[in-house]
Amino acid sequence: MKILIINPNSDEEMTKVIERNARNFAKGEYEVDCITNETAPAFVTTYNDIAETMPGLKKIIEEKEKYYDAFVIACHSDPNLDLLKELCDKPVVGVGEASLKIASMLGHKFSIIMASDKGIPNKELLVRKYGLISSLASFAVANNGEGFNWQDQDNLILAAKKAIDEDMSEVIVLGCAGMGHVAGRMQEILHVPVLDGVTCALIIAVGLVKAGLSTSKVRRFKSLSK
Amino acid sequence: MKILIINPNSDEEMTKVIERNARNFAKGEYEVDCITNETAPAFVTTYNDIAETMPGLKKIIEEKEKYYDAFVIACHSDPNLDLLKELCDKPVVGVGEASLKIASMLGHKFSIIMASDKGIPNKELLVRKYGLISSLASFAVANNGEGFNWQDQDNLILAAKKAIDEDMSEVIVLGCAGMGHVAGRMQEILHVPVLDGVTCALIIAVGLVKAGLSTSKVRRFKSLSK
Amino acid sequence: MKILIINPNSDEEMTKVIERNARNFAKGEYEVDCITNETAPAFVTTYNDIAETMPGLKKIIEEKEKYYDAFVIACHSDPNLDLLKELCDKPVVGVGEASLKIASMLGHKFSIIMASDKGIPNKELLVRKYGLISSLASFAVANNGEGFNWQDQDNLILAAKKAIDEDMSEVIVLGCAGMGHVAGRMQEILHVPVLDGVTCALIIAVGLVKAGLSTSKVRRFKSLSK
Amino acid sequence: MKILIINPNSDEEMTKVIERNARNFAKGEYEVDCITNETAPAFVTTYNDIAETMPGLKKIIEEKEKYYDAFVIACHSDPNLDLLKELCDKPVVGVGEASLKIASMLGHKFSIIMASDKGIPNKELLVRKYGLISSLASFAVANNGEGFNWQDQDNLILAAKKAIDEDMSEVIVLGCAGMGHVAGRMQEILHVPVLDGVTCALIIAVGLVKAGLSTSKVRRFKSLSK
């Protein structure tokens, strides 16, 4: 089995981190490659960023569909996910959707760690679209300053701890792809499940391939151009 | 005041119809132009169609922002509306959003006339996103056949009548832009309000300009690239 | 075109302010008159106040229906709005409904400026009735003391600022009619849209008249006495 | 203990039926009187009817508050119930609210028997306001014709049976006050609970008096005129 993880942004470093984490998780049971969306911006924050990921994502899916068994879209805002599910006959799994739905099975409410409050409205719309608004404890903004750094684990842990203690959160979801190496340590410190989206999406993607399942093509995701 | 109506698809004929209807509605009190999104497909049905409207819509907004006071996106599925609100400092009004919100002020429940059932899931997500799901009586599919034609008024009227009689609908929303000329006649026959989206969007757009209102740029629609 | 704005309370001063603001907004493009509901109390806060506005509102609508093209009910709690929509064949627009629905088009969430917390429960029911509860950021109570004064702009601005910064609000709705002159200055200071209900209701009312639209009379608002 | 049942309409015959049913139910354990709202219309269907019940309901509550321990508003659309709860320090129980909330304890979903479809939109708003929309199986319209007659039990039973068999209803709520004598026979035939609103409201009203409970006066129902 071969899974392609698509990093919707153009940050090559992040692609490498995601690929390494994913291969660690896969343990050689299936092949995993991670590809950068070179024509996209380096970060995905705004609607414009989401729009700019589109041409590259579409191109990658179209070119790679026949070489892989399933695809993971490795950005927690699930950019263009509906489009990619429509374009592709094989499973396409969003990091946001997979992690939020698995989070809702592990505890009463989850909090999503965010890099800034700019992304909260759109993330809330996503949670609502997935039917999980009553499972949302809070958005835990790790840092509002410009110099925020996803590598700054102390800040992440502080924000998560506050969510657990004050917002009644029981599960932490990392609101950015490619943090798989951090999740483990955070979980040890916080004593609650800490979910990395790419891991969650791999669980679903690999499972769907094994089960012979894919996106329904009967109506919403039916492609008229194929 | 100058309003630019953007037809997200590339159907020049529809652009002309929309422009004529809009100018009839404007009665010379403000200028209205209608522009075709030339790089887009001729119809907007699938997520891929929506994606293909994006580059052209973005380009038009960016080029025309300084020449017009407000913009109307003339497709009832509000393609890329969040993006365009973010990109533009002036009011951008979607035909879907405007017509559904006005419809909810005129009666208990509305039905949306649809050309086929392919578009229902995405339209339902839109209604839900706008908070209006409890005001939705039904989707009235005018025709499922390939040969459907928005000019076929008898079919539209039949579908609308069924919605009023059987689905408890009180207001009819035309689920496609550029039908302003039909709304009047349908209303006479059906004795309930029949809403053309472009007309509704013009009401809001012109009103916002006069009131000095536009999209809030404080968080969700804040553009980081400007 | 002639629009009648009905001030549901008996405060003549407020009527004059509303009329002046409305005429400024209309810029002579249509006629606007504002009438006081003389048999009502001076403020509308309680359910009893709402009840006491009823006989006068009904009388005004019945007497004036033939002389005007549309009616605006200029109190943000939309007192007796369902009744007036039923009684009248011409458009009747509530200041609350119009401002909340337009607010939801301009940003992710809105806050409503309130004079006291007594009115919050009923306002929440209104927001819920209009399907907009997920667009509500907060009720921003400008002042709980007895000496509250809608002219006290500093207090309004402070309450609005807190809503934007702490409650994630993106749009401010003035929860009282007749503040049109304040909205502009607040908007300049706050850098988010500040909505005056009467302005919003005029946008809708004028638009409906131009489009030949009015309340559906097919079921919910069908009058059996006409 | 003395309970006053207020018939919001002016139909003396209905008042007598309600009083007789209520006294049969009370079995002399407490006193029950039923009073007619003489200035109201004979039926309560439209928003105008509801408005016309207001002055009389208010007058009755104000005059009788000191002589009775609790009040039942005997019309299933709960006309002016919020107002009466605000005006009165003693318990005021609506026939609609009491019957719907009790119905939701007795089965998965209930259907409401209606005399015509004109009242469905407003009844739906009521069910929604009471938080019970997910417990609503259907509105069972007993008869749409003009000659409908609540005495026509066969028609009621037919409509209820259809609701149970086709709409998955498990409990029947009679959508009109004063049918207490019919509920028993319907229940025998249908083998599901059939709820008479006045009976349900008496259960709540008598219970509240015994428990020393009444409407909270802290905010929503606080009267500023007392």
Next chain:
Amino acid sequence: MKILIINPNSDEEMTKVIERNARNFAKGEYEVDCITNETAPAFVTTYNDIAETMPGLKKIIEEKEKYYDAFVIACHSDPNLDLLKELCDKPVVGVGEASLKIASMLGHKFSIIMASDKGIPNKELLVRKYGLISSLASFAVANNGEGFNWQDQDNLILAAKKAIDEDMSEVIVLGCAGMGHVAGRMQEILHVPVLDGVTCALIIAVGLVKAGLSTSKVRRFKSLSK
């Protein structure tokens, strides 16, 4: 009429308190007995506690069904209530369901007094199941420490007062059965309705018996083993 109150836990002292309160409330108009669920744990907090109440509750209902007219399950988390409604042909009323539904008739929002935050998630699910989430102001945790004591009235009153002042609560629901003697004093101090669940359940249970109503056996609560 004979009502059996079942204390789902094995705390004999609580059973005695509940029985005494209930008989005080009944004033001899009907018989009330209270029985202890001897095989259950002394407190009901966890899902395991709820499970351990099950065999005893089932046995009591099966043995006592023929001797009593209705049953009250005297624990505010309504343990196994659906099961007991299914098993029994006579009315079975949960203290949680009855108190929350009556609370929603007496004010805009209620707060539930809780002994610890461990029980909040499950209580929230209950409120949601009963359709009352929009009537929930807050969970007011009286004490998180191990030494919490329901007899510690000062703590209860403090928690309730905070809920009224800060969470916009208008009605207080005691989240534990057998506090009937406290409710009265709290109500005097707080000036809002304070609801004891057993009292509320008795109101409903006695009323259902008098009205000849019981659980619908048509589908959800149909017992296949009888």
Next chain:
Amino acid sequence: MKILIINPNSDEEMTKVIERNARNFAKGEYEVDCITNETAPAFVTTYNDIAETMPGLKKIIEEKEKYYDAFVIACHSDPNLDLLKELCDKPVVGVGEASLKIASMLGHKFSIIMASDKGIPNKELLVRKYGLISSLASFAVANNGEGFNWQDQDNLILAAKKAIDEDMSEVIVLGCAGMGHVAGRMQEILHVPVLDGVTCALIIAVGLVKAGLSTSKVRRFKSLSK
């Protein structure tokens, strides 16, 4: 890795079918055993059936926790799932929850194939509890007669086809565990994803083990007895 699938009912035949399907799916990559809940009834339909599965499920979890890495509860009504998540420190996955959440990722709406309408109310509560009510197209009752047989594939296919064509369903969920062998053939005929719950639960369970994730023990599922 070792997964234990627990068949909550006492039907040994079904246990064998489930085990065979599961091992086929596992392909030897991990060990799967399936155990029968011997003290339970042969079918799980009523609340009483669910209660009777409890002691055995609890005993199995307690005895087997140390020998397995994760547990699957193989009944589509997720009997006692909250309890088992609380009791066990290792992942416990319900067949209902896993299949419904995965279904919601594969299409707009799903239908659940049911053996009779008796189980619909409780299944609806489950869907609502999981936040997926807006993804539910319909319950497709395959057969209401007594002689229903899950082996009767023609009936299943007919019911599913009707759901796709008439209820706008896009994904089929088999509402009973142990049908893994049928899903494949149904999918071929229906051309939409057909989900077997056990397969879905295995996907999640195996994934959680690999990712080092399990139920959050911070509040809702915290066991006080361990």
